[in-house]
Structure formats: structure tokens, C-alpha cells
Amino acid sequence: MKRASIISIGNELLSGQTISTNAAYLSERLFSIGIPVVSSYVVGDDVDSIARVLRLASDDGDIIVASGGLGPTDDDVTRQALAKFFGSELQLQDGLLERIKNFFTKRNLVMPEKTKVQAYIPVGAKALLNNLGTAPGIMAEYKGKLFLALPGVPAEMKDMFEEQVLPKLTAAAVDQVIVTRKLRCFGTGESAVAELIGGVMKRGRNPLINCTAKHGVITLHIVATAKDKSTAERMAEEDEEMLRKCLGELVYGVGEQTLAEVVGQKLARQKKTIAVAESCTGGVLAKLITDVEGASRYFTHGWVTYSNQAKIKELGVSADLIERYGAVSEQISEAMAVRARKKAEADFAIGITGIAGPSGGSEQKPVGLVYISVDADKHSETKRFIFRDDIGLQTCGNDTAGVSGNRQLIRLRAALTGLNMLRLQL
């Protein structure tokens, strides 16, 4: 079995200014074609450091994939480091220079002199063409190992990897095939899912089943390894069926599907429409729905009624009701959903009211308390939730990256839960 090692190059990665997503992307893609990544290095823009890490990585793997440091400025030295490591020289490639010049000409720009350096690659290496930018990639075999240097800009790296590198690697990785599937679940915690599916998550099992959690979405990864593709696919298929049986309606989708996509597809297929009335989520629910391309087929109206006055005036929620039960109550979330559905003349409406915090909570109504209602033609459903950034969430690992603190987490969990309640009615 071939093994890979990954190198991420750039001072900005060492100083913590940028989080490299390239390594994770490359790992996942390599893994999917049966090439496990056995080590990963981050190194600054320095010829000797890069050359050292190239040596370390080639001790670990048969395929060494580097990204970054191919730009036109003086701090981009991956080219030089490769040449140094191979013990060769950089050589101008006329065809590459022509291509880079064309890149600028097409955009009515003059090629800056500095850019010319990108047309140099080590003697004996092959250039990988860049369809989205000026930096060519580099591919070379050296002492029986395959070395790839890709641009650091994620879009360019991905395009080059998918179009030019992956086909070559797939052809080489003939000894075994890995098929992966993802099942997306919503509506319970990671440990509850683990209990429902029993002992299948143990290490060494084939297919391997892993579980990750992010913002309440639980993803089950099925990784089947076999000698040929059809066997691996059958194994993954069988496990998917088994998991679906255990988890029932907790499973909302597969692959990269989001809850909003699945709900949107169902609405579009049934030719139904949805309106939303949000208080504490302040637009998060409407955003999730309209993140999906073509959402205008089923989504027409959203209200962000952040103040009581807005709830009363824009939605027609009764001022007495707010007075009597408070704005954060099942009565008000229901009234918001009912009124929004009526005003928008929609088939469904979701109403959300709660306390996102960090302040504004009390003993009776703590931060994280959220009422969510789904109103439909025949009936209205309201549920009470307390979303907490407690130990249960913290142990989800790295999954709060990109969400700053509890307030954002509560808002997102509430909006997703609203979508999930609607999904179960569709």
C-alpha cells in the first residue's frame, strides 16, 4: 500500500495568522483513494527548512504532497527548496512563461517582472498547469518517490489536485480501494447515536465507522476497504442500510448535504412554501434557508422581529399575549409562526423566540432557552429547548471552529432545530 506525507509551506501558517485547510483537504482526498496520510508537516518559507522537511516526509511516505510557496515574491522559495533537495537546478520553461504571460494579456494586464520566476522549475521535473492563477505546480520522481508541489491558494490547489494529480494517483493505487460514505444525522447527541448503533464503531472493523459532531449535526463516516471497487461499495452499502435501520428518522441526508438543502428539496418537490419569523436567531434561519441555491422556489418571506413592537406591528402578535407570557414563551413562538404563515400565505412557517445571551437570562428563563414552533395547515407544533455550551458540546472536539462563543452556537442550534422540526413534518 502506498502512503503519503503532506507538507504545508508558509510563514503565515507558523505564526498562526492563517489556518491551513489544504492539509485536511488533501488528507481526505488521498484517503478516499486508498492512500493513507502518515505524517503532516508545517514549515516556514525557508529553503533549508523546506529541504529538511522534504527529507523527513520522504522517509515517511511514497508520495509527498506540498502546498504553498510557489508565488512570485521573494518569500516564495518552494521551487528553490525542491531543486536543492533533488540536487538539481531551476530551469526556465518557455511554454510556461508563455502561459503566464497569456494569463495577464487576457485580463488586459502587463505581467509584472517578478512573475517570471514562476516559469522556472527544477531540471527533470514536470510542470502542473494552473487553470485559475499564475503559479504552476511541480511534479517529480526522485529516488523512487513521487513529489508534488501545489499552490497554496486553496481554489488553485484543489483544481490542480483534482484535475491533474488525482487521476494519476488513482491509476497507481491499484492494490486496494477505499469507499467512503457519510450519513448525516440531527436530533440527538453523539453519545446517543453511539449507543443506538452499538459496537460497530470499534477500531479495526471493516468498514470502519467513525462519528464526528458539528453544531448538532452528527456525521457517521463509513470507510470500506476492499480489493476492488464493487466489493467496497457493497460493504459500504450494507453498513449504510444497517445504520439507517438503527437510526431511523435521525438520518436526514448523505454526503455533504445540509439540513436546509434537504428541507428545501422536500419543499420544492411537494410544491410547498415556507415563511419564517425570528426573534433570538435574528436572521440565522433565513440565512440558512437562502444559503441554498434556488431557495426562492419555496421561500418568500422572512421577518426578524427583534423587538416586541415589531412582533406586534409587523406580525400582528397580540400585545396582551406578550404582556401575559413574556416574549420568550411557547405562546409567542406559536403566535409568530401562525401569523407569519398567514401573512406570507405559506404552507409552513417556523417561529423562534429565545434568549441567546450572554446576558438577559434569569433563573426561570436561562440563557439558551428557546421556543420553536412549526405551523402548518392542519396543526401547530411547539417545542421548548435549552441549548447549552456545556461539557457535552465541548467534548465534540474542534467543532466550534468558526463559531465565536455561546451566543452564536445557541442561535445556530436553534435555527437548525427549527429546520429539523419542519423536516420531520414533510
Place this chain on the structure above:
Amino acid sequence: MKRASIISIGNELLSGQTISTNAAYLSERLFSIGIPVVSSYVVGDDVDSIARVLRLASDDGDIIVASGGLGPTDDDVTRQALAKFFGSELQLQDGLLERIKNFFTKRNLVMPEKTKVQAYIPVGAKALLNNLGTAPGIMAEYKGKLFLALPGVPAEMKDMFEEQVLPKLTAAAVDQVIVTRKLRCFGTGESAVAELIGGVMKRGRNPLINCTAKHGVITLHIVATAKDKSTAERMAEEDEEMLRKCLGELVYGVGEQTLAEVVGQKLARQKKTIAVAESCTGGVLAKLITDVEGASRYFTHGWVTYSNQAKIKELGVSADLIERYGAVSEQISEAMAVRARKKAEADFAIGITGIAGPSGGSEQKPVGLVYISVDADKHSETKRFIFRDDIGLQTCGNDTAGVSGNRQLIRLRAALTGLNMLRLQL
């Protein structure tokens, strides 16, 4: 000068299932106290691999900070790897075991037998207490170098690092001080900012000035190094003043401030209110505004009028006007802002209409065309933008992480631009 090396431990990091944010966090924090990170390694949950990387890292740095692999399950082997590398044994620490047991008792839970392993640390090492979970950290000196092993769960790692590690390191890093400042800018591109500030971004300058871009927000990092804190602060201060002079009103804030925070502070201070009417941004603008704690002081009403009917019925935009100019036009964005301000009885309103794509564009009205209006008591301002996922955006580096594709980018850029237009009126 002391130097650090970072090790991220976990199979999930090598398989690409999880993007480690710990390394970036640690880098930035170490850098801020004058300890540059010179290398960073990612390694799987394997005793020999971790021991090897501990050796590599201790070749690079004086301080080695590892995170991950301290959990209670069989795949958590960082403890064993440290003991192996130090050539020592693991030893049960009664005080630690007591603490871990208490963690469960307080939560009315029984400690699982497996958890006991977390109370073992290498002979001669010191435990770091975990205030948020069960996994203690480990600190040890070996051959003149300082080794730290922290939990992989970001919240636990951060708490332990800030409370117990940083004070110790700060005391040790006496030979020089690094002061960093961030200036946040909005309203032009990265290259335009670079031109405005002239040659100060060159390498080797002190303070060092770096520029990063994310979703249209340009951040200038000022990094001043000096023998003492007051000198470094004065140097950073002088550069901040110089940059502010060059950039004028492009600078909207400092540190981690978002546009929505700055706009919110101004509104709250001036006791003004804001309403929004969104079409293509579909709730993104309301979300950005309500991401800020206490937004209810100035934000009361938002409309997501995704359909023409919603614009007409809910906002009272004239059907004739839509018929005549189309929903994506300066007339409609202005009407949306004017009507929203009136209905909400707000001091300001922002109206946004455009084509977020990927479909729905035409030659006259391409994907990315967005009209944004800010209506105020005295006057109304409308601007036309074309937001593109062109080369200019792609070359921003890793900054599209978390934003899937062009549609989301256009929506976010439009909402931020609306906030920026309002900022310039406040």
C-alpha cells in the same frame, strides 16, 4: 531568544476529518509573548511516531507544545509516548485520580474505569490541572528543553494554556518583547491598501507590517519587537498612527472588532436605530447585526423580502416600480430602505437587492450585481456593486474557508458593504 515547536496529535487530523485549530492558536499566543514558532508537526495516535516527532521538535525548539492524545481511550497514547521519549515510566498520581473522580461525582456520574489512566503521568513530570474536563496536561523539563502536553479539546487546551502555561512562559521570555496590533479596514482591495501604505510592508522592517484579507476585510498586523514593553508599544503606536494617516476612513476598527460591532457601538452611542430590508442577502445582514451582543438596543426590525410579492405587501414597495425597473435595481433597493425605515420608525435603514447566483444572471444584470441603499433622515444613498469571485478574491489565500462558493461570498460581501456604507454615515 527562545523558540517553540508545536505538535498536533490525533489520527483524525491526519485523515482530514478534523482541521486542527489548536496549532494556529498556540502559534499566535506564543508569538505574542516573543516566542516564535519555528516548526509544526501533525502526527497520528502512535507511540513510536509521537516519540519520533518529539525528537524532531526538540531539535527545532526550546519549548515543545503538544496537544491531543490525552483522552481515556486506547487510542490516546501521548502519555506513553512522552514516557518512552524521556526514558521513564508512567506513575499513578493519587491527587490527580481524586480530582478526576470528583469531576464525575459532582455531575452525579460514576467514573468509567478507563478514565483512571488519565491520572498517570511520566515520573519526574508535573501535571497541569484541567478545569473543564478530565484530562490533565503534562509539563516536563528534559535535556534543557521544556515539554508541554495539553488536551486536544480546544476549550480545555486554551484554558490550561492561558491559566497555567502562559504565565510561566512569559516570565521566562525576558530577552525581548513583541507587541502586536491589528488595524481592520474595509472598502477597498488588498493591493490598493498596499499601494496606499507604500513600502512599509517590506521584510526585515521593525515593526513588521503584514496584510491579510478575509471576505473584504483587510487586516494590517503591526508587529513591534523591542527590549522592553514600553519601547515596543511606542513603536507600534507610531506605526498605527502612520497607517491611519495613509488609510483614512478605510480603517474601521482595531483588534478583533467586526464591522457590525463598530457600527453597533456607534448606533448605541448616538442612540440611533437601524432596520434592514434584504432580498439577495436573505438574512445575512440581520444575522451579522444580531451576532453582536446587545444588538436589541439599536436593531428592532428586519425584513427578508425574497419575493416581489413580499416586497410589495410587507414593505409597500410599488408594484409599478418593480415592473418598470426590475427587482434588482437602484430604485428597488432605495424603496426597500425608505419603506423599511418608515415602517420600523428607525433612524437608518439598509436595503439590499441583487443576484447572488449561481443562476439567474444575465448580460445586463450579471451574477454578483447588487444594489445597496442606506436611507437616513436627511438623505438616501444608493450604490451599485459587482461582487465577483475573481482572481482578486482568490489570491486572498485561505480566506474562503468556511464559505462554500461564490453565492455565499457575494451575500456576505454585500451585507458587509451595507454595514460599511452605514458606518461612513455615522
